[in-house]
Amino acid sequence: MSTSTKLTQKSLKQIEKMIGEKITLGRLIWAIRKADGIAQVEFAQMLGISRQHLCNIESDRTSISPERAKMYAEKLKYPEEQFIRLSLQDLVDRQGLNVIVNIKSGKRRKGGRTGELVYV
Numbered sequence: 001m002s003t004s005t006k007l008t009q010k011s012l013k014q015i016e017k018m019i020g021e022k023i024t025l026g027r028l029i030w031a032i033r034k035a036d037g038i039a040q041v042e043f044a045q046m047l048g049i050s051r052q053h054l055c056n057i058e059s060d061r062t063s064i065s066p067e068r069a070k071m072y073a074e075k076l077k078y079p080e081e082q083f084i085r086l087s088l089q090d091l092v093d094r095q096g097l098n099v100i101v102n103i104k105s106g107k108r109r110k111g112g113r114t115g116e117l118v119y120v
Helices: 009-019 025-035 040-047 051-058 066-076 080-094
Strands: none
Touching (some): 025 080
16 A cells, blocks of 8 residues: 555455454554555654554554544645544544444535535
8 A cells, every 4th residue: 555545445454354453543654654555664764653542543552533543644744634533433433422423524514514424
């Protein structure tokens, strides 16, 4: 998987099938790193974090804020929306809420909102 690949819902489902579990932002970051053949130390440097922090992210021991998710997407040249959505979904899942988070990017509207959450 190269960094020019678009992350669609279909590609996320394929990744889930490959790793045998529900995709999280941490598992997605792990899959990107593995697919590109990059060592943890080098990948952590690309993201501007420690190797230990990357290890915690990849194993879902720590969650990632939507702001950090956006930053990581930019650094890795992946769609921000998918990284942010997975970050928000992780936060919702950790709270035990039974909702699916979907977002869509949009132009800044009056009131400052740039996207919306859709609860299914």
